[in-house]
Amino acid sequence: MSDDVKNGAPHVDAIGEATAPPKANEFKRIVRVFFGRKLYVIGFVIVVILILTAIFAPLIATHDPYSCDLAHKLEQPNKAHWLGTDSTGRDTYSRIIYGSQISLLIGFSAVFGSAVVGMLMGLAAAYFGGWVFALIMRFTDALMALPGIILVLLIAGLAGGGITVVIFALGFGGIAGQCRMMCGLALSVKQNDYVLAGRAMGMSSWRMMLTQIFPNAFPPIMVGITMGIGAVVLGEAGLSFLGIGVMPPVPSWGGMVNSGQRYLLKNPLLSLAPGVAIMLLVFGFNMVGDGIRDAVDPKLRGVI
Amino acid sequence: MSVVLDVENLKTHFHTEYGLVKAVDGISFNIDQGEIIGLVGESGCGKSVSILSVMQLIQTPGEIVDGKVMFEGNDLLQHEANGPEMRAIRGRKMTMIFQEPMTSLNPVLTICRQMTEILELHLDMDRHSARERAIELLRMVGVPDAASRVDDYPHQFSGGMRQRVMIAMAISCNPMIIFADEPTTAVDVTTQAQLLELMKDLVTRLNTSLVIVTHNLGVVARYAQRIYVMYAGRIVESGLAEDIFDNPQHPYTVGLLNSVPRLGEKRGGRKLVPIYGLPPNLIDMPPTCAFLPRCTYKTEKCGKEPWPALRQVGDNHYISCYVDIRGKQ
Numbered sequence: 324m325s326d327d328v329k330n331g332a333p334h335v336d337a338i339g340e341a342t343a344p345p346k347a348n349e350f351k352r353i354v355r356v357f358f359g360r361k362l363y364v365i366g367f368v369i370v371v372i373l374i375l376t377a378i379f380a381p382l383i384a385t386h387d388p389y390s391c392d393l394a395h396k397l398e399q400p401n402k403a404h405w406l407g408t409d410s411t412g413r414d415t416y417s418r419i420i421y422g423s424q425i426s427l428l429i430g431f432s433a434v435f436g437s438a439v440v441g442m443l444m445g446l447a448a449a450y451f452g453g454w455v456f457a458l459i460m461r462f463t464d465a466l467m468a469l470p471g472i473i474l475v476l477l478i479a480g481l482a483g484g485g486i487t488v489v490i491f492a493l494g495f496g497g498i499a500g501q502c503r504m505m506c507g508l509a510l511s512v513k514q515n516d517y518v519l520a521g522r523a524m525g526m527s528s529w530r531m532m533l534t535q536i537f538p539n540a541f542p543p544i545m546v547g548i549t550m551g552i553g554a555v556v557l558g559e560a561g562l563s564f565l566g567i568g569v570m571p572p573v574p575s576w577g578g579m580v581n582s583g584q585r586y587l588l589k590n591p592l593l594s595l596a597p598g599v600a601i602m603l604l605v606f607g608f609n610m611v612g613d614g615i616r617d618a619v620d621p622k623l624r625g626v627i
Numbered sequence: 628m629s630v631v632l633d634v635e636n637l638k639t640h641f642h643t644e645y646g647l648v649k650a651v652d653g654i655s656f657n658i659d660q661g662e663i664i665g666l667v668g669e670s671g672c673g674k675s676v677s678i679l680s681v682m683q684l685i686q687t688p689g690e691i692v693d694g695k696v697m698f699e700g701n702d703l704l705q706h707e708a709n710g711p712e713m714r715a716i717r718g719r720k721m722t723m724i725f726q727e728p729m730t731s732l733n734p735v736l737t738i739c740r741q742m743t744e745i746l747e748l749h750l751d752m753d754r755h756s757a758r759e760r761a762i763e764l765l766r767m768v769g770v771p772d773a774a775s776r777v778d779d780y781p782h783q784f785s786g787g788m789r790q791r792v793m794i795a796m797a798i799s800c801n802p803m804i805i806f807a808d809e810p811t812t813a814v815d816v817t818t819q820a821q822l823l824e825l826m827k828d829l830v831t832r833l834n835t836s837l838v839i840v841t842h843n844l845g846v847v848a849r850y851a852q853r854i855y856v857m858y859a860g861r862i863v864e865s866g867l868a869e870d871i872f873d874n875p876q877h878p879y880t881v882g883l884l885n886s887v888p889r890l891g892e893k894r895g896g897r898k899l900v901p902i903y904g905l906p907p908n909l910i911d912m913p914p915t916c917a918f919l920p921r922c923t924y925k926t927e928k929c930g931k932e933p934w935p936a937l938r939q940v941g942d943n944h945y946i947s948c949y950v951d952i953r954g955k956q
Binding site: 452453515516517519520521522523524525526527528530534535538539 | 682684687709713714715716717718719722723725726727730731732733734735736744745748749793796
């Protein structure tokens with residue numbers, strides 16, 4: 324053996340360690356598991372359709388979502404207006420199409436913002452421990468002590484609606500959850516030998532956090548993020564429904580449900596259609612989240 | 628040979644809920660260039676803590692309370708534990724091989740990335756040449772088909788192969804000292820022998836010092852030139868490997884050697900003698916010799932005097948015992 328090593332030649336063990344295991348592509352496996360269940364595929368398709376709808380809204384919509392046409396107000400579905408019109412004669416179908424832009428914009432930015440801030444805080448708390456941990460965790464405790472909706476109402480109410488305010492309010496409310504989750508995961512990942520090994524290799528704290536701890540704690544966070552999008556969209560709809568979210572005339576699904584409720588008996592589609600859109604989006608993102616969890620969770624490997 | 632590392636009176640204590648644990652309580656040792664040292668003792672005697680202390684990898688509730696670690700003319704303990712000076716030494720000049728190859732590699736990064744990271748960090752290599760070097764290192768440690776396996780993830784490697792990767796990472800920056808913390812405990816005996824041969828071969832070629840921490844006397848008997856025997860946080864006997872094995876002077880070492888069978892033993896059919904009793908609780912240690920309750924050579928003096936300091940009994944041979952056991956065995 325020593326001779327082989329000295330020559331630097333590939334060395335083959337007598338006991339068969341030389342036979343490499345078959346190459347398994349992890350990404351392919353995840354994709355296979357994910358698309359192996361119909362429900363997840365449906366969720367995925369919904370999400371993809373929604374994203375495409377948001378991107379190509381001007382092409383898909385039949386009318387301008389802002390143009391009022393009082394001559395054709397509160398129409399039942401017909402050839403010109405597939406889902407009817409609202410009390411100012413705006414086309415419901417087109418407003419739902421454009422509403423997807425608002426919902427996804429708010430969903431993605433609020434969750435992304437809260438995830439970045441929350442994860443950094445959680446990582447720092449878990450990695451440094453001591454007073455950093457105490458400070459960050461007490462802050463999240465305080466944040467969690469306030470009921471989510473009250474906190475969001477407070478921020479949105481004080482700052483007075485608008486897309487940016489909604490994103491900030493919903494994102495701020497999500498920080499505590501992301502931070503706690505990351506902190507818990509990072510604390511357990513930190514115990515692993517490879518983290519100590521990384522330190523023994525002379526890595527700096529930041530490098531350790533970003534290359535050793537973060538990637539290992541990320542999969543569950545990923546699931547949280549995907550499901551968070553559904554929750555945030557629901558939150559936005561709630562705020563808009565209450566009238567302190569996205570301000571009219573911007574088409575927001577929650578706002579549309581609200582303005583349609585006065586005509587619920589005569590013209591139920593006005594509220595129902597955006598309601599179904601919200602439901603589909605939340606369902607889609609939850610399914611994708613579930614699918615990702617099943618695909619990446621090693622404990623479920625082989626079970627599904 | 629020149630001394631590369633000189634540890635003096637190192638003390639590492641752990642502040643636990645139950646009291647102060649003196650895990651390492653004033654040990655001194657030195658390592659010469661290119662030398663293979665064995666650090667032997669039973670579980671919990673402070674072997675691992677000693678080397679973690681040298682590299683300043685002790686975390687709360689542990690604390691290095693006293694001592695000097697002289698390396699290249701500097702006392703490493705004067706540096707901040709996670710400061711730039713220590714980080715430049717760790718991985719570059721002192722490296723470590725861990726006990727559990729299964730958990731010592733980051734599962735989400737490829738072998739290539741984990742190996743090139745050190746090279747980029749310490750040697751400022753660019754990605755491409757670091758990759759070439761990583762493949763070359765894997766070949767050196769006997770990973771077959773290194774060029775394609777370098778892109779695998781740790782779970783695609785067997786335990787022995789992962790330990791080879793760890794060894795490759797440890798030698799990647801031509802370190803002065805490699806600390807191997809029970810490097811072969813988690814692999815089977817055949818692989819154990821291969822890995823030890825490999826490590827011995829590599830350190831001889833690279834003129835690197837190697838510290839093997841183990842409870843396996845067989846491992847150090849074959850590979851170590853000098854041996855330190857630890858008990859309850861202190862060194863109780865040190866000397867050349869031949870001295871320790873052929874002429875042990877401390878009752879604990881004698882007990883250890885009597886409790887394991889040896890190949891080619893003259894007195895065939897000898898009954899193995901265990902060391903009776905348990906290692907002491909490191910909290911509230913008696914001021915006397917910690918081995919006293921289990922010692923078969925104890926005298927009246929041992930119960931009255933504090934823990935004996937090391938005394939010389941031969942060239943390079945030291946023991947921490949009042950009793951002269953020669954002729955009593």
